[in-house]
Amino acid sequence: MVKNITIFTTNTCGYCQMVKTYLKAKGMGFDEVNLDHEPHRRSEAHRLSGALTVPVTVVTKTDDSQEIIVGYNLAKLAPAVN
Amino acid sequence: MSKDDTPKHELVIVGAGPAALSAAIYTTREDIETVLYERGVIGGLAAVTDIIDNYPGFSKGVTGLELADSLRNQAERFGAKIELGEVKSIINGGEYKRLVTDSGDVLARSVLIATGSDYMRTGIPGEEKFYARGVHFCATCDGAFYRDKKLVVIGGGNSAIQESIFLTRFASHIDILVRSKLKASEVLIKELQRFIDSGKITLQIGITPKEIVGDANGVTKVVGVNKDSKDQDFICDGVFVFIGLKPNTAFLANTKVELDARGFVITNQDFETAVPGVFAAGDVRSGATMQIASASGEGATAALRIREYLEGRTREVKNNLSAAA
Numbered sequence: 001m002v003k004n005i006t007i008f009t010t011n012t013c014g015y016c017q018m019v020k021t022y023l024k025a026k027g028m029g030f031d032e033v034n035l036d037h038e039p040h041r042r043s044e045a046h047r048l049s050g051a052l053t054v055p056v057t058v059v060t061k062t063d064d065s066q067e068i069i070v071g072y073n074l075a076k077l078a079p080a081v082n
Numbered sequence: 083m084s085k086d087d088t089p090k091h092e093l094v095i096v097g098a099g100p101a102a103l104s105a106a107i108y109t110t111r112e113d114i115e116t117v118l119y120e121r122g123v124i125g126g127l128a129a130v131t132d133i134i135d136n137y138p139g140f141s142k143g144v145t146g147l148e149l150a151d152s153l154r155n156q157a158e159r160f161g162a163k164i165e166l167g168e169v170k171s172i173i174n175g176g177e178y179k180r181l182v183t184d185s186g187d188v189l190a191r192s193v194l195i196a197t198g199s200d201y202m203r204t205g206i207p208g209e210e211k212f213y214a215r216g217v218h219f220c221a222t223c224d225g226a227f228y229r230d231k232k233l234v235v236i237g238g239g240n241s242a243i244q245e246s247i248f249l250t251r252f253a254s255h256i257d258i259l260v261r262s263k264l265k266a267s268e269v270l271i272k273e274l275q276r277f278i279d280s281g282k283i284t285l286q287i288g289i290t291p292k293e294i295v296g297d298a299n300g301v302t303k304v305v306g307v308n309k310d311s312k313d314q315d316f317i318c319d320g321v322f323v324f325i326g327l328k329p330n331t332a333f334l335a336n337t338k339v340e341l342d343a344r345g346f347v348i349t350n351q352d353f354e355t356a357v358p359g360v361f362a363a364g365d366v367r368s369g370a371t372m373q374i375a376s377a378s379g380e381g382a383t384a385a386l387r388i389r390e391y392l393e394g395r396t397r398e399v400k401n402n403l404s405a406a407a
Contacts, residue, residue: 010223010226012132012145012147012222012225013130013222014123014146014147014220015123015130015220015223017123017124017129018124018166021166022166035226036226039226042226042227046227050215052215052218052224052227053214053218053220053223054223054224054226055223071214074121074184075184
């Protein structure tokens with residue numbers, strides 16, 4: 001079960017919009033960390049994903065385990081949030 | 083006899099970029115039930131482009147995301163339905179084509195292939211190894227990670243120059259590696275000159291990238307080969323690659339849709355492929371000009387041809403029924 005979802009995004013990132021569109025279509029809420037507004041959190045996104053890219057989606061389950069999805073990857077995102 | 087419960091549609095459009103969404107605007111306004119399947123970004127490559135300056139009707143330019151949103155909203159306003167998923171194959175079944183998707187099969191009386199294209203890879207050592215850890219293909223997604231860093235951009239076409247200009251808002255300096263000569267539009271080259279003059283961008287003409295080198299922390303340099311066949315190092319923290327486009331047609335490999343030598347879909351002048359009822363438009367089509375405005379135009383024209391095709395098929399079925407009665 002999903003406890004919460006956090007997405008690291010930027011203003012200009014089309015793939016970030018797609019992650020948000022997908023979650024909204026599923027009726028799922030999420031927190032957004034916009035790295036253009038909070039540039040000091042870039043290193044946090046990097047540390048979590050190991051990648052210098054957005055979107056980074058952090059799915060926290062009810063047992064507090066986390067699944068990190070890098071990019072807009074439906075094959076990984078869909079099972080992680082369902 | 084068991085009933086086939088496979089969902090049936092009048093038109094399935096594979097893709098949701100400018101060609102696909104323009105076609106959907108036309109078909110839905112003609113009351114043709116239309117479903118689009120998109121595995122990537124709605125708006126296609128246009129949606130991940132910073133500013134689009136040559137799309138008619140926007141005197142001050144428009145961001146790729148804004149254009150994609152507008153096209154999508156317009157298509158949905160008339161009833162187009164967008165599914166987020168992937169079409170894996172098309173099987174010609176006569177009246178109905180069977181589309182194999184990642185959420186099950188669907189049947190369609192007509193199909194429009196508008197899957198567009200994607201950025202090509204260089205294939206040089208290091209590119210795969212450092213993917214998303216220093217090697218990138220989307221400036222609008224990943225540029226923000228390179229504030230005050232040194233970058234290399236590989237490519238000399240419109241995308242390479244436009245994305246380099248976008249990246250100047252983050253990077254301290256950019257080397258653009260161009261193998262032969264600049265192929266960007268005159269307007270972009272003029273704009274580029276401003277950044278060359280300010281020292282923000284250096285054009286490196288006659289450099290063929292050979293290897294992307296790095297360590298545990300990411301990319302450290304790009305090694306290129308210059309005109310004298312000597313290795314030349316370009317120290318950097320990241321690399322963005324824009325060397326041309328390849329069509330998204332892998333899913334057509336085992337179908338009867340014909341492709342040209344580079345993998346683009348071959349159509350006749352009515353945008354119809356070798357399979358009756360299956361059409362193609364936009365960047366995925368052999369001979370396309372790779373312009374957003376052209377893709378939209380092709381989508382609209384294909385929609386009109388699809389309407390004619392569907393009307394013709396309906397007449398045919400009615401005539402056959404009359405003859406049989």
